[in-house]
Amino acid sequence: MVEHEFHRIQRLPPYVFAEVNEMKAQARARGEDIIDFGMGNPDQPTPPHIVEKLIEAVNNPRTHRYSMSRGIPGLRKALSGYYERRFNVSIDPEKEAIVTLGSKEGLANLAQAISSPGEVFLVPNPSYPIHAFGFVIAGAVVRSVPIGPGIDFMAGIERAVKNSSPTPVALVINFPANPTAEVVGLDFYAEILDFCRSRNLYVISDNAYADIYYGDVPPPSILQVPGAKDIAVEFTSVSKTYSMPGWRIGFAAGNPKLIAALAQIKSYVDYGAFTPIQVAATAALNGPQDCVDEIRALYKDRRDVLIDGLAGAGWEVPSPEATMFAWAPIPPGFAHLGSVEFSKRLLAQAQVAVAPGLGFGEYGDTHVRFALVENTHRIRQAVRNIKAFLKKPDNIVELNDHQKAARK
Numbered sequence: 001m002v003e004h005e006f007h008r009i010q011r012l013p014p015y016v017f018a019e020v021n022e023m024k025a026q027a028r029a030r031g032e033d034i035i036d037f038g039m040g041n042p043d044q045p046t047p048p049h050i051v052e053k054l055i056e057a058v059n060n061p062r063t064h065r066y067s068m069s070r071g072i073p074g075l076r077k078a079l080s081g082y083y084e085r086r087f088n089v090s091i092d093p094e095k096e097a098i099v100t101l102g103s104k105e106g107l108a109n110l111a112q113a114i115s116s117p118g119e120v121f122l123v124p125n126p127s128y129p130i131h132a133f134g135f136v137i138a139g140a141v142v143r144s145v146p147i148g149p150g151i152d153f154m155a156g157i158e159r160a161v162k163n164s165s166p167t168p169v170a171l172v173i174n175f176p177a178n179p180t181a182e183v184v185g186l187d188f189y190a191e192i193l194d195f196c197r198s199r200n201l202y203v204i205s206d207n208a209y210a211d212i213y214y215g216d217v218p219p220p221s222i223l224q225v226p227g228a229k230d231i232a233v234e235f236t237s238v239s240k241t242y243s244m245p246g247w248r249i250g251f252a253a254g255n256p257k258l259i260a261a262l263a264q265i266k267s268y269v270d271y272g273a274f275t276p277i278q279v280a281a282t283a284a285l286n287g288p289q290d291c292v293d294e295i296r297a298l299y300k301d302r303r304d305v306l307i308d309g310l311a312g313a314g315w316e317v318p319s320p321e322a323t324m325f326a327w328a329p330i331p332p333g334f335a336h337l338g339s340v341e342f343s344k345r346l347l348a349q350a351q352v353a354v355a356p357g358l359g360f361g362e363y364g365d366t367h368v369r370f371a372l373v374e375n376t377h378r379i380r381q382a383v384r385n386i387k388a389f390l391k392k393p394d395n396i397v398e399l400n401d402h403q404k405a406a407r408k
Contacts, residue, residue, distance in 0.1 A: 017038070021038075035378050035385070037372075038371065042243045042324070044243045049288065050242060067274065067275045069263070069267050069270050071098060072275060078286050079091065079097050091223075095260075098252050098263055099249065099250075100262075102248040103235040106252050111140070113265040114202070116140070119168075121143070122170070123135070126148070127179075127361060143168065145157055145160050147177070147180065154191060172206070175219065176207075176212070176213065178206075179357065181321065183321050184219075189224070189228070190225045209324070210241075211240075212296060214300045214320070222234055229256075234253055237249070249281040306370060307326065310383060310386065315331050324373070325370065325372070327357075339357040346368075
């Protein structure tokens with residue numbers, strides 16, 4: 001038998017979350033109750049009026065045929081209405097909008113559409129894995145730009161462009177950010193756009209968490225900056241906003257050339273999401289929005305219980321202003337373990353699962369990510385378990401030994 005090496009697969013590193021996920025599965029097989037903050041998978045049901053619209057649409061046999069890879073017209077118009085209502089931005093539903101199978105598929109297929117082997121793309125690190133690996137799979141070169149608390153991201157972008165050859169094609173940004181939960185304002189977007197326009201770079205913005213925020217000021221869209229659509233495209237999603245993760249509906253809006261490129265790729269690889277799901281997503285965008293307020297309030301309550309509880313346990317974690325995540329620096333005494341080993345010990349000894357920061361890039365290895373997908377009762381139980389873990393004598397002895405060795 002001829003052995004073939006699959007080049008694209010070889011470019012993908014081992015899945016960082018695999019070890020923790022395997023430990024989690026084994027623990028559950030033993031009957032252990034694992035409190036799972038690992039995956040950002042909303043646990044709440046989709047609002048009833050959206051489900052009812054799906055049922056109504058699926059009962060119409062005409063909806064059972066192939067759909068449209070760009071998305072049905074009504075859904076693209078609903079997206080346009082959302083941008084007008086939420087951001088005061090006008091979107092042409094024919095030329096500046098497209099429906100994707102979740103933002104993840106859209107990002108990956110856009111990478112296929114605009115990448116050539118050897119071309120350079122700038123991606124934050126840490127970041128949502130598809131931001132980088134969409135381009136890796138497409139055969140492009142990814143240059144990481146460090147991001148996080150206390151890091152001058154703009155200065156990092158300038159260095160990356162200056163030191164990249166060939167000149168980068170595009171910059172990926174993601175605010176509110178996964179995993180770091182950072183937020184930015186319109187001034188930041190304006191600075192990014194000015195810089196990228198002067199360097200002939202496209203901007204790909206992932207704004208999937210725009211409606212999961214906890215302050216009085218909603219996070220903006222990059223498309224609010226005048227002239228943004230000249231070089232920018234933005235991805236959004238119904239997954240978190242309406243608790244519809246398994247429905248796989250996302251969107252891209254903005255620069256017509258990038259939208260057309262994505263549409264051309266999609267026309268070859270899919271027929272679009274099942275039409276009843278698109279009809280239901282249309283109902284989500286056009287219908288009552290009090291469900292979004294309720295989802296936001298639920299995450300805020302969970303955030304406060306988690307952050308306050310961890311502080312009481314001796315683990316100071318910044319309170320996120322947006323997203324459904326908390327980006328937690330590994331407690332100082334445990335930092336030498338790295339995020340994967342720390343996550344494994346937290347799982348084994350506290351029955352709490354988190355996402356190791358290394359899974360989001362090398363610069364994330366000093367943190368772990370909590371997803372707010374457990375109810376407040378279980379969050380309080382997790383905090384009690386974590387507090388016991390942090391104070392466990394065996395851990396303290398190990399830490400002291402490590403600290404002694406570090407001083408030699």
